[in-house]
Amino acid sequence: MNKDLMLAAVRISRPVNVLISIASIFVAAFITGTIQPFSNVIMACLSGGIIIAAANTINDYFDLDIDRINRPDRPLVMNKLTPLQAVKIATFEFTVGIMLAFFINFLAFVIAGTVSALIFLYSYKLKRQPVVGNLTVSFSTAMAFVYGGVAVNRIKQTLVPAIFAFFYHFGREIIKDIQDMEGDHQGKARTLPLVYGEVAALMVATLNFLILMFLLPLPYLILWYRTGYLLVVILGVYPVLIYTLLSMWKNRTPRSLGTLSTLLKADMLIGLLAIYLG
Numbered sequence: 336m337n338k339d340l341m342l343a344a345v346r347i348s349r350p351v352n353v354l355i356s357i358a359s360i361f362v363a364a365f366i367t368g369t370i371q372p373f374s375n376v377i378m379a380c381l382s383g384g385i386i387i388a389a390a391n392t393i394n395d396y397f398d399l400d401i402d403r404i405n406r407p408d409r410p411l412v413m414n415k416l417t418p419l420q421a422v423k424i425a426t427f428e429f430t431v432g433i434m435l436a437f438f439i440n441f442l443a444f445v446i447a448g449t450v451s452a453l454i455f456l457y458s459y460k461l462k463r464q465p466v467v468g469n470l471t472v473s474f475s476t477a478m479a480f481v482y483g484g485v486a487v488n489r490i491k492q493t494l495v496p497a498i499f500a501f502f503y504h505f506g507r508e509i510i511k512d513i514q515d516m517e518g519d520h521q522g523k524a525r526t527l528p529l530v531y532g533e534v535a536a537l538m539v540a541t542l543n544f545l546i547l548m549f550l551l552p553l554p555y556l557i558l559w560y561r562t563g564y565l566l567v568v569i570l571g572v573y574p575v576l577i578y579t580l581l582s583m584w585k586n587r588t589p590r591s592l593g594t595l596s597t598l599l600k601a602d603m604l605i606g607l608l609a610i611y612l613g
Contacts, residue, residue: 343415344424347395348388355603356479357384359500362607363483367492375439379486382435382447383479389428390454390475396421397458398522405518405589429455443485450475463524465531466539469508477501495554496610502547503606507599509540510583514592537583544576554613564613571605 357380364376395402395411396418402409410416416424429451436447453475462468477500484493512519512526513536519526528536551568554560579595586592 339415340420343410344392347392347410347416347421347424348428349391351600352391353384353387355600355607356387356476357381358604358607359479359496360384360483360486362611363480363493363496364487365483366496366610366613367484367487367489369487369489371487375443375486376483378435378439379443379482382432382439382443383482385428385435386432386447386451386454389425389432389451390458392421392428393425393455394458394462396425397462401515401518401522401524403518404521405515439486440488443482446478446482446485450478463519463522463526465525465527465529469505469512469527472508473501473505476504495559499547499550499606499610502543502550503599503603506540506543506547506579507596509536509543510579510592510599511596512536513583513587514589514596517589533587537587540583541580544580548573548576560610560613564609567605567609567612572602572609575599575602575605 360380360383361370361376364370364379370376395409398406399411399418402412406412411418411421433444433447433451436443453471457468457471457475461471477497480493480497480500481490484490509527513528513533516526516528516533520529526536527539551572552565555562555565555568575598579599582595583592
């Protein structure tokens with residue numbers, strides 16, 4: 336693989352998303368009170384990161400026509416990779432990710448295989464269906480926390496952050512659907528805003544974020560998490576969620592919604608910090 340092809344393969348994987356997933360898995364293991372066996376934690380981080388890379392790659396393959404409108408800077412649109420090369424890269428990454436999970440434990444292997452299948456199905460079919468696609472990708476993302484718990488055989492402690500991650504990503508996915516309406520319409524996708532309208536989609540996203548804001552303090556109030564968690568949530572998570580709620584109703588242009596989506600992605604790191612401190 337030459338240098339340009341390698342760079343394109345890295346870029347199509349969306350390395351920031353991959354790093355966030357790796358961090359989520361590690362933090363999930365850490366908050367259980369142990370990172371032993373450490374080899375399992377490292378294996379889970381590598382496995383999860385590689386599967387996310389595969390997911391992003393195969394998603395770009397199936398979304399090529401849509402991305403010509405919504406994401407003209409993507410490697411496939413810019414002919415930095417051919418569709419066949421993208422399929423080969425994604426297939427290799429899915430295989431490696433699932434194989435690594437086998438060396439953690441059987442449950443990790445099942446989760447890796449199931450999430451990989453769901454992600455492929457999402458990219459192939461479910462992404463173009465209202466709500467179902469959003470739920471699928473949100474569930475798959477939330478499973479990163481459970482995956483970290485599985486690596487150290489302590490799943491229970493990872494369920495709270497997994498639930499938070501689910502709601503956080505579900506709201507962001509709805510915003511991205513509104514942002515991508517033009518390209519999704521050309522690609523004949525049946526996303527929530529295209530089927531039921533922008534206002535309905537915004538109402539769903541608003542309700543979702545309000546539920547999340549209600550849930551966020553609960554681990555502190557029931558004495559599961561320490562004060563550090565609550566402080567970071569109040570100072571670093573709530574302001575972003577409130578700003579997102581106000582901004583998405585005020586300005587629905589693709590550029591503005593894209594900025595909100597990027598802001599929410601960046602704030603995931605703050606959320607991880609809160610859980611780490613908790």
